[in-house]
Amino acid sequence: MSTDITCSDARLQIMDxxxxxxxxxxxxxxxxxxxxxxxxxxxxxxxxxxxxxxTRWRDAPVPxxxxxxxxxxxxxxxxxxxxxSAVASVVVLVLMLSxxxxxxxxxxxxxxxxxxxxxxxxATQLRQLRDQQQANLSASIARLSxxxxxxxxxxxxxxxxxxxxxxxxxxxxLLTIFQDSxxxxxxxxxxxxxxxxxxxxQDRRDIKQLDHALxxxxxxxxxx
Amino acid sequence: xxxxxxxxxxxxxALDGSERAWLALIQRxxxxxxxxxLRMSGNPDDAMDILQDCLMxxxxxxxxxxxxxxxxxxLFQIAAFRCTDYFRRRRREYVDDDTDxxxxxxxxxxxxxxxxxxxxxxxxxxxxQSLSPxxxxxxxxxxxxxxxxxxxxxxxxxxxxxxxTRLYAAxxxxxxxxxxxxxxxxx
Numbered sequence: 172m173s174t175d176i177t178c179s180d181a182r183l184q185i186m187d188x189x190x191x192x193x194x195x196x197x198x199x200x201x202x203x204x205x206x207x208x209x210x211x212x213x214x215x216x217x218x219x220x221x222x223x224x225x226t227r228w229r230d231a232p233v234p235x236x237x238x239x240x241x242x243x244x245x246x247x248x249x250x251x252x253x254x255x256s257a258v259a260s261v262v263v264l265v266l267m268l269s270x271x272x273x274x275x276x277x278x279x280x281x282x283x284x285x286x287x288x289x290x291x292x293x294a295t296q297l298r299q300l301r302d303q304q305q306a307n308l309s310a311s312i313a314r315l316s317x318x319x320x321x322x323x324x325x326x327x328x329x330x331x332x333x334x335x336x337x338x339x340x341x342x343x344x345l346l347t348i349f350q351d352s353x354x355x356x357x358x359x360x361x362x363x364x365x366x367x368x369x370x371x372x373q374d375r376r377d378i379k380q381l382d383h384a385l386x387x388x389x390x391x392x393x394x395x
Numbered sequence: 396x397x398x399x400x401x402x403x404x405x406x407x408x409a410l411d412g413s414e415r416a417w418l419a420l421i422q423r424x425x426x427x428x429x430x431x432x433l434r435m436s437g438n439p440d441d442a443m444d445i446l447q448d449c450l451m452x453x454x455x456x457x458x459x460x461x462x463x464x465x466x467x468x469x470l471f472q473i474a475a476f477r478c479t480d481y482f483r484r485r486r487r488e489y490v491d492d493d494t495d496x497x498x499x500x501x502x503x504x505x506x507x508x509x510x511x512x513x514x515x516x517x518x519x520x521x522x523x524q525s526l527s528p529x530x531x532x533x534x535x536x537x538x539x540x541x542x543x544x545x546x547x548x549x550x551x552x553x554x555x556x557x558x559x560t561r562l563y564a565a566x567x568x569x570x571x572x573x574x575x576x577x578x579x580x581x582x
Binding site: 186187189214218221225227230238 | 414418421425430433439443450451515537543559569
């Protein structure tokens with residue numbers, strides 16, 4: 172009676188062997204098949220090798236990533252701020268309605284809702300304020316006008332003074348030019364007269380020489 | 396003195412609104428999940444997307460966890476669904492013969508890893524990427540997450556025998572793609 176199994180069955184048992192080394196199938200039957208079936212022996216060897224190969228894998232580290240951001244939304248402070256703002260508003264409203272007043276020894280006094288003024292009194296205060304404001308405005312305008320007039324006068328005086336000084340300077344310059352011109356003409360006249368006198372002296376000297384020469388010629392002619 | 400808090404306790408507190416409990420719970424599993432996703436996708440960026448997608452799904456459905464199974468089983472069941480979605484979205488068909496162009500899964504995440512470790516991870520990742528997504532999931536759940544075939548079947552919604560058949564098909568594929576790897580180890 173043959174106890175051999177097909178390769179297909181043997182492969183399934185080989186897989187079970189890898190899965191659970193203490194598998195409950197008949198190992199002798201499988202071993203008998205493996206003894207004469209090289210293909211199934213190879214399959215078994217390769218499975219063991221595959222198992223050994225897996226142990227050689229070294230786990231790579233996980234790259235950095237922001238786990239919290241990937242799953243959870245960031246908490247915002249805005250809703251809490253809005254709630255705080257609403258609570259503060261309610262508290263202030265209650266204080267005002269209760270007309271609470273807080274004073275310290277230093278003189279600081281904070282009051283909520285106090286100091287109600289009637290319509291008539293408010294109108295009077297407003298009128299007084301308006302009159303006061305009008306008076307202040309008029310006084311300011313008057314002060315401004317006086318200042319403006321004084322400034323205008325100052326500007327006028329400055330302009331006149333400057334104009335007078337400029338005219339005086341012009342006359343002085345003109346006089347200087349005239350005097351220079353007169354001096355120059357006087358010198359030229361003096362030079363001309365001196366030249367004329369010198370010419371006359373020279374002329375007289377020439378006439379005397381000529382006269383002397385004529386007399387000399389006349390004397391020689393008589394001797395001949 | 397301070398006994399470690401159980402998953403169920405953290406889940407209960409998280410459901411009560413404790414952010415700290417939820418963060419502690421995900422930090423307990425995120426490395427295992429990330430490496431699962433890294434082996435499945437072969438790409439650190441995609442692995443991070445799958446991890447976050449998976450954890451977000453767990454967060455939304457935490458109330459439906461009844462504690463009948465282990466939390467890790469439930470978690471990896473969701474991870475398997477998310478990976479299936481990922482492969483469906485990417486419409487990335489596995490390639491039979493072009494494993495050299497696969498990105499290095501350690502390039503961005505293990506700069507200080509030793510060369511041997513990096514080479515092992517790269518080889519394993521390349522081998523995984525040569526498989527179809529279905530085969531990859533069975534290998535992952537069987538050899539890296541150490542689930543039984545019954546548990547794998549429950550997670551993937553298939554029969555235990557189908558899971559075994561997928562594993563055998565994966566072996567045949569690996570043998571075709573990289574016979575040296577399985578004969579003498581991946582390194």
